[in-house]
Amino acid sequence: MTSPRVVIIGAGIVGANLADELATRGWNNVTVLEQGPLHLAGGSTSHAPGLVFQTNASKTMTEFASYTVDKLLSLSKDGQSCFWQLGGLEVATTEERLEDLKRKLGYATSWGVEGRLVDPDECEKHYPLLDRDRVLGALYVPSDGLAQAARAVQLLIERASAAGVVFRGSTAVTGIREEGGRVAAVLTDDGEVPADIVVSCAGFWGPKIGAMVGMDVPLLPLAHQYVKTTPVPELAGRNELPNGARLPILRHQDADLYYREHGERIGIGSYAHRPMPVDLDELPVFTAEQMSEHRMPSRLDFTSEDFEPSWEESQRLLPMLRGARIEDGFNGIFSFTPDGGPLIGESPDVKGFYLAEAVWVTHSAGVAKAVAELLVEGRSRTDLHECEATRFEDVQRSEAYVSETSQQNFVEIYDVLHPLQPKESPRNLRTSPFFPRQQELGAFFLESGGWERPHWYEANAGLLEELPAAWQPPERDNWSARFHSPIAAAEAWKTRTAVALYDMTPLKRVEVSGPGALDLLQRLSTGQINKKPGAVTYCLLLDEAGGVRSDITVARLGAERFQAGINNNVDFEYLRREAAEQSAADATRWVQVHDITAGTACIGLWGPLAREVISKVSDDDFSNDSLKYFRTAQVRIAGLSVTAMRLSYVGELGWELYTTADQGLRLWDALFEAGQEHGIIAAGRAAFNSLRLEKGYRLWGHEVTAEHRPEEAGLGFAVKADKGPFVGSEALAVPQESGRRLRCLTIDDGRSVVLGKEPVYFQARPAGYVTSAAFGHTIGKPIAYAWLPADAVEGEKVEIEYFGRRIAATVTAEPLVDPGMERLRG
16 A cells, blocks of 8 residues: 655654654655755754763653664664764762762663763773863763764665655755645755655754744754864774774763764864854855865854863863864754754644654654654654644744743753753743732742742741641752742641632633534543533543543533633644544534633632632532532622632642633632631642642643553543543553553652652662652652552552662552542532
8 A cells, every 4th residue: 555645854864764764664655855965964963973862851852862772773784883882971070960960860760771870980991081080970871872873864865765765865845835734745946746744854944844834843043062173192093993982972061061082083062152043044055066074054163262161171071182172163053942852743734744853863763763653653652742843832932932942951951950940031921810919929930831830929938837747847858949848838738727729820721612512522532521511521632542642621611612621732732623624524513722721810719618718709609519529600709700610639629710811810819808717828839739649630741641541540530431432442442451550659758758750669670750749748748659560559668769869668549638539529
């Protein structure tokens, strides 16, 4: 059977890998277009230094890198490989970095990469040219190594060409033709190439290609300095191998530097200089005959003054360089994004147009594999939620935002960053109507998706003196104490014993309406949505293989009108695209999906005294008989029209209260005043996270992603298999035992707080990883959720590795608080 006509734009390391991955899967109608000559395309691949360090805080990025290592190792010709597994050495010259390397080793262990911490003596054995006295230790990963990216591309082109892929060099893409909302052909300076699928692997030219279909590609090209030294006597005669290297690849992240050998020379890459944004319209244009290793569009003139501090620091770390000079240097262009991740996935508006951009050599084959799976199988086997091209909110796609945040990511690329560390700028891009009151109460804000979100309120500091002994939080270590306050304990206490206001405005919500709205939600979700108006349903969105692509709540506000609480912009674009296709297929079942987040505001009013508070400002009936758990009603509060939903993510009596943004502040003030005699407080996300873990509520993207099926994540209750077919239902009908389960852990010592992604040891072996963690103020113990083998059942002992030390924990029955649901249904 003939495969779809695929056109890949760009024959760099990503495009060539993708062509090979598609050919391997039997797709035989693939054309790769490259504006430069195939032997030296002139993009980032052509000058990439080729260092492949696998360890990353992201499980997805580590999987990409590990697959890239395996694939590059398999590529060879005439006995010569294009990848040399020399090992990777990341040195620490400060105590802070040494501690960070312990954390990074934890990531490596969590994601299945072998590594170890080594002392200065072993550092010297691995890299004798180091100044041993400057090094405190290092992370050593034996499977890291050095890729010869340009040679890999040539081998991939040869292999894919033999399988039938057509590569066309010196062919510039000038446009993309669409028909009926999907791609039809790619226009070039050498004619039109018909296409059913177009994948942009154009690297830093990606924004230009995206613009051809009206798609924002939030990517900034930035120059990055790289030099080669003159020959170093200590390396003379050492490197007869074809790769010209024997020593491990080396990173000196305390100074934003990395190193590799080039025969008798040392290559040095620097992120220590100022950000240098590149205007694509000002790049030089070369003919194929003019192109060379030293003359290509992505290789800009070297600015020696920017490199001077890095050269001095390099001579201190590697004393052998004191007699050397810089022989060759250039400013090479690479791609950066607002959050540092790649851009993968289909356009929300043009069917068949895909991105695979902002991908470095390190992750190239892994990304190509994921995209090939996406095209051929309909889903990637590696979770892509951190990489989805549609993940950014509208405010995050503006040219100014992309430029500032991408430059900041360049500056911080090797910095020791805390998982909660907020941006310093840009800030206050999105604020809820309650923002003035939050500022008055001394809110400490962190940022997510452009929203300012209070994590605690300094106004509640006095409550610490009233806090009962059983609620007193333990002292924290320096790392877990960052961006945290013991005030969170007081806010959790007040939520459990009195009443609190939570700002839920930043949680994304959409309105789904029209005669086809019910059909759409029934088809896409696992829940039974066909209930009477007033019902609220918690359900899942699955992919065709039964993986959890999201979890949502759906409130039926009317016969043809629903409000859905979703997780992110990816969910919105998915619902919008599916709605458009349904409407086009059957005009009688049209449906519209609108993002209503910015035009509305939401307060979570929760706690055992919530009913006393709301009854003071509303004549509506909020009793159990009138408004049951998981029901919604239109009510009046302080004269304002409010949609009240009987939901609680903190496990206490209460409601999510929605009103229009212009009335939000009045709603806050009315409730806050009415609650004064009941001890009402405003509470933040730190308390919220602790309370939701005590209740066992999953947070999508942490506890569960598309790589998990509902049952293994403890979400089987959200699947109504008897309601009829839905996306993923056929896959769920076939039992699939993964051998893993999401488990609740409590920390045995009652005080050690971990943060997430730490490895978990079961039966003395690394067996899983932490998803989310917090101190459980109600139970007086730290809590962690973790993916573990299915035989790690309740009562089993495990250990969590945290900065190199093992913390004992116990697999515990969940939920930890209110298992009978009396508080929620009270």
